[in-house]
Amino acid sequence: MSVTDAVIPAITVDHLTYAFPGGVVGLHDISFDLASHSRTLLVGANGAGKSTLLRILAGKTLAKAGSVRVQGCDPFRSALAGVTYLGTEWASNATVRHDMAVPVLLSSVGGDAYPDRRDELVEILDVDLAWHMHAVSDGERRRVQLVMGLLRPWSILLLDEVTVDLDVLVRSRLLAFLERETSSRDCAVVYASHIFDGLAEWPTNLIHIHMGRILECGKPADIIANTSLPKRATTLTYNSNSALLELALKWLSEDLKDRGRREDVKRLRWDEISKNDKDGGMNLSAFDAYFKFSRAR
């Protein structure tokens, strides 16, 4: 039995449906199990529901219908010490823009309690300890944030595309680190990404999400073997363009067709906005002023 077939699921989602305040349904009747030691790649178009799902798994959002268990507990009701969520809010945290030295920041998040891990992450993410956070590039800032976020050993790591501004070398080293972690410790990673470079052999599981529904869930090799892809991509690794990327391109093209023309949706919304504007509910002149301003520049 491989490690990814371990019996106790790290995450169990059972008939989960989630509606945003206001009634828009974000997730429809989702069910899946993820084992400890797994690395799951969430694949879906913009707006498919990846962040919504990750936020529920992180316990940041309450799901009222269906059940979610992370390490056997309801993530919303239990403070799960071993769950680390690095998502969009985390990425835009203003604290890391102040004039603060990197060692101070790392100590403030418990770096001194895990010196070996801290030093390994500093090395992997190529962080310069002399940096001050108000005077670094976006990618450098993200590297420091990732050292901070990954410092404490986690059991479940939820990553919502926070590697987008890393250079390819650092991203590849980070993925290798996550692979070592999930192979050597009792832990699992769920990673939402739009970038498939270097990911061909990384995930142990794929989840394809479209308009809040899971369309596919399983091992990449099984999914690829059962999917008709362009002839050039029939193995997991294919020279410059991986089968995984081909699979994602196929899924997202089909999803786009399934969603239908945005024009139709837009026309409906536009009618609604114009009506609100007439009613005084929304002032479109503010948008006109904004566009005039941006053109003038």
Ligand SMILES: Nc1ncnc2c1ncn2[C@@H]1O[C@H](COP(=O)(O)OP(=O)(O)OP(=O)(O)O)[C@@H](O)[C@H]1O
């Ligand atoms: N507060 C909200 N109220 C209503 N609908 C929302 C709200 N937040 C998000 N949505 C909608 O829910 C859907 C899923 O959003 P979500 O952020 O989960 O997508 P995503 O797959 O993470 O997209 P991306 O790849 O762009 O990050 C989108 O259609 C979005 O417009």
